[in-house]
Amino acid sequence: MAGRDQSLTVSGVLAASLILILTFGTLAAVGWRAEGAGQLGPADFAAIRFTLWQSFLSATISTILAVPVARALARRRFPGRGLVITLLGAPFILPVIVAIFGLLAIFGRTGVLSEISRAFGGEALNIYGLHGVVLAHVFFNIPLATRLILQGWLAIPAERFRLAASLGFRGRDIARQLEWPMLREVLPGAWLVIFLICLTSFAVALTLGGGPRATTVELAIYQAFRFDFDLGKAALLALIQFGIGGTAALFALRIALPQTAGGGFDRTVERWDARGRLSRWTDVLAIGLAMIFLLSPLTAVFAEGLRGIPDLGAPVFRAAVASVLVALASTALALLLSLSLAHLIVAMGHRRGGPLLEALGYLSIAASPLVVGTGLFILIFPFVSPDYLALPVTALVNATMSLPFVLRSLVPALREVESRYGTLSESLGLGGWRRFRIVTLPRLRRPLGFAAGLTAALSMGDLGVIALFAGPEQATLPLQLYRLMGAYRMEEAAAAALLLLALSVALFWIFDRGGRADADA
Amino acid sequence: MLTLESLSLTQGDFTLTADLSVEAGARVAIVGPSGGGKTTFLSLIGGFLQPDRGCILWQGRDISRLSPGDRPISMLFQDNNLFPHLTAAQNVGLGLKPSLKLSPEEQDRVDDALTRVGLAGLGGRKPAQLSGGQQGRVALARVLLRAKPLVLLDEPFAALGPALKVEMLDLVKELVESSGATLLMITHDPRDAERIAQQTILVNDGAVSAPVDTATLLRDPPDALRDYLG
Numbered sequence: 088m089a090g091r092d093q094s095l096t097v098s099g100v101l102a103a104s105l106i107l108i109l110t111f112g113t114l115a116a117v118g119w120r121a122e123g124a125g126q127l128g129p130a131d132f133a134a135i136r137f138t139l140w141q142s143f144l145s146a147t148i149s150t151i152l153a154v155p156v157a158r159a160l161a162r163r164r165f166p167g168r169g170l171v172i173t174l175l176g177a178p179f180i181l182p183v184i185v186a187i188f189g190l191l192a193i194f195g196r197t198g199v200l201s202e203i204s205r206a207f208g209g210e211a212l213n214i215y216g217l218h219g220v221v222l223a224h225v226f227f228n229i230p231l232a233t234r235l236i237l238q239g240w241l242a243i244p245a246e247r248f249r250l251a252a253s254l255g256f257r258g259r260d261i262a263r264q265l266e267w268p269m270l271r272e273v274l275p276g277a278w279l280v281i282f283l284i285c286l287t288s289f290a291v292a293l294t295l296g297g298g299p300r301a302t303t304v305e306l307a308i309y310q311a312f313r314f315d316f317d318l319g320k321a322a323l324l325a326l327i328q329f330g331i332g333g334t335a336a337l338f339a340l341r342i343a344l345p346q347t348a349g350g351g352f353d354r355t356v357e358r359w360d361a362r363g364r365l366s367r368w369t370d371v372l373a374i375g376l377a378m379i380f381l382l383s384p385l386t387a388v389f390a391e392g393l394r395g396i397p398d399l400g401a402p403v404f405r406a407a408v409a410s411v412l413v414a415l416a417s418t419a420l421a422l423l424l425s426l427s428l429a430h431l432i433v434a435m436g437h438r439r440g441g442p443l444l445e446a447l448g449y450l451s452i453a454a455s456p457l458v459v460g461t462g463l464f465i466l467i468f469p470f471v472s473p474d475y476l477a478l479p480v481t482a483l484v485n486a487t488m489s490l491p492f493v494l495r496s497l498v499p500a501l502r503e504v505e506s507r508y509g510t511l512s513e514s515l516g517l518g519g520w521r522r523f524r525i526v527t528l529p530r531l532r533r534p535l536g537f538a539a540g541l542t543a544a545l546s547m548g549d550l551g552v553i554a555l556f557a558g559p560e561q562a563t564l565p566l567q568l569y570r571l572m573g574a575y576r577m578e579e580a581a582a583a584a585l586l587l588l589a590l591s592v593a594l595f596w597i598f599d600r601g602g603r604a605d606a607d608a
Numbered sequence: 609m610l611t612l613e614s615l616s617l618t619q620g621d622f623t624l625t626a627d628l629s630v631e632a633g634a635r636v637a638i639v640g641p642s643g644g645g646k647t648t649f650l651s652l653i654g655g656f657l658q659p660d661r662g663c664i665l666w667q668g669r670d671i672s673r674l675s676p677g678d679r680p681i682s683m684l685f686q687d688n689n690l691f692p693h694l695t696a697a698q699n700v701g702l703g704l705k706p707s708l709k710l711s712p713e714e715q716d717r718v719d720d721a722l723t724r725v726g727l728a729g730l731g732g733r734k735p736a737q738l739s740g741g742q743q744g745r746v747a748l749a750r751v752l753l754r755a756k757p758l759v760l761l762d763e764p765f766a767a768l769g770p771a772l773k774v775e776m777l778d779l780v781k782e783l784v785e786s787s788g789a790t791l792l793m794i795t796h797d798p799r800d801a802e803r804i805a806q807q808t809i810l811v812n813d814g815a816v817s818a819p820v821d822t823a824t825l826l827r828d829p830p831d832a833l834r835d836y837l838g
Contacts, residue, residue: 246688249656251706254754255677260706268693359655359675 099431113462121322142285145224153232159370161240182548189384239273392585536602615662626816637801697731
């Protein structure tokens with residue numbers, strides 16, 4: 088790449104180093120502290136077992152339940168289908184703590200189902216424990232699994248279904264010859280993504296788990312840190328968490344993760360075998376049940392949230408402002424880091440460094456926010472009180488956590504810009520920052536807007552590092568909501584949940600819209 | 609006899625109409641400018657599109673409500689006539705049973721069909737390991753096994769070279785002659801029509817005309833066909 092400004096390379100290297108420090112540096116700090124730390128007790132082994140078991144259950148149940156829903160969406164065309172598919176993308180930007188509030192309103196001790204049960208002389212439901220954790224994970228991951236599997240269905244060429252129809256295939260034959268081979272390829276990848284996500288689950292375990300029988304490693308790190316002030320134990324657990332996540336990520340790379348972003352959902356396949364009444368009703372049932380399961384908690388958040396608005400106090404609004412600021416900072420940082428890194432990745436091409444650098448960007452999937460947070464705490468602790476840095480550190484860690492998603496949407500887009508307009512730019516003498524400003528940035532508007540929206544929403548809803556660092560007077564909105572729920576101030580909590588949901592969606596919408604506005608083809 | 613009774617289908621601002629019949633056992637070419645409705649016409653007969661009006665009769669029986677697989681029809685498309693993940697023998701075997709649970713006797717029939725089209729011993733290969741001509745032969749072996757009285761070809765051999773295409777069409781002719789099946793085939797080459805089809809149907813701008821003698825038609829083509837043939 089002749090004419091490339093050195094500063095772009097420099098910024099790329101800087102970004103890569105920062106990411107290295109945040110992932111491996113913090114891990115090293117943790118490892119250094121963990122040396123000579125206490126042995127793992129039975130409770131810690133229980134946490135490891137629970138982490139693996141709940142992830143296994145969550146991934147398995149989510150993928151199995153998603154299959155009929157994906158099949159129904161693949162072969163039915165109906166009004167509102169586009170809306171259903173958009174909704175399936177929503178959990179990405181839905182704050183975990185909001186969803187949990189909604190799930191409690193349905194499945195909790197005083198929730199709708201418990202009321203019904205009591206009305207018939209039964210007992211109230213107990214959502215706390217393994218089944219609650221799995222329920223929340225399934226709620227979050229059925230949509231993801233459905234989208235991944237739906238992609239597999241729609242990737243079967245329409246011509247094959249046509250050929251199958253011309254040969255008189257029945258539903259069973261199509262399942263055997265076309266659908267089962269596809270599922271065999273798609274399901275392991277989808278299962279693994281969800282397994283990975285559930286491994287690093289913190290907020291769900293924090294609210295619905297806990298106790299000796301339902302503690303994840305992430306939650307154990309938090310407890311060792313927050314309640315026992317046992318840095319050595321926290322560090323040891325952090326190493327274990329990195330080991331679990333890293334191993335799973337290695338497997339994931341081998342199975343080739345399915346793409347999460349991307350469209351192409353607006354098509355259905357013509358199915359001449361699925362005109363029967365039975366198959367129609369199973370499809371209606373699959374989509375209907377999925378929608379009820381996904382929408383009822385959200386409806387509860389709306390209904391109770393609107394009622395609770397008068398109860399909202401000043402701390403909630405302060406927390407909301409802090410959250411928005413953190414989200415904006417985190418977004419700016421994530422874009423800066425990923426643009427620098429993406430430039431370097433694309434410039435290095437397929438030479439040895441390129442793929443390695445790209446892998447580095449995805450590393451934070453394995454590094455859990457609490458591990459990074461623990462490491463940063465150990466590094467910062469000798470110099471300043473972590474309280475002061477709670478919000479900046481949260482922004483930094485949130486930016487790192489969204490890097491994999493941002494890179495996944497930016498790197499391919501940047502590659503295309505370079506391959507399509509690279510030679511033209513060279514011939515016009517456009518290089519370095521000028522090329523970046525005049526050619527690259529405008530061409531990347533859409534993926535940038537989407538990535539920014541995603542980062543902002545993820546950061547807005549994050550309840551992880553902040554719980555580790557925040558002093559009693561500090562809070563982001565998710566943390567404040569968690570505290571309100573802990574204090575059983577449910578009316579105010581409901582309104583805070585609604586506010587959090589609205590802010591997350593609004594931030595995503597604004598950025599994503601900004602990327603689309605007069606973006607010419 | 610295949611009869612299309614005042615059949616019509618509208619898609620956007622395009623309307624296809626057909627009102628004609630074809631003798632059983634005839635070999636009929638379908639010609640006409642592209643975009644004129646040839647593939648739409650064949651898809652209607654095959655059951656991949658539903659007509660707005662009219663009906664399709666085969667030997668006096670209305671088949672226009674049947675799903676594609678239940679019609680007395682074997683159809684080959686322009687491409688994607690084989691499943692890439694199945695072997696040649698399995699692709700042919702689908703013509704007997706979509707479940708592919710074949711008895712030894714049925715396996716023998718698959719092998720015989722492959723031998724008939726000149727692919728003896730190649731049944732274990734997947735489509736990617738076969739040449740374009742061989743892939744066409746696999747598809748024809750399946751047509752042979754299905755033994756449906758109507759065979760529809762939507763230019764399945766268009767991508768092959770001229771010599772190979774002639775070879776495949778000769779094979780088609782031989783197969784339908786021995787089974788007595790009725791053949792409807794789209795072509796854009798009048799020489800193909802002359803070679804194997806006694807009759808030709810002209811499809812132009814949505815209007816499907818009744819079959820006429822191929823030689824006569826080509827000797828004195830109507831204006832639309834003359835423009836197309838150049």
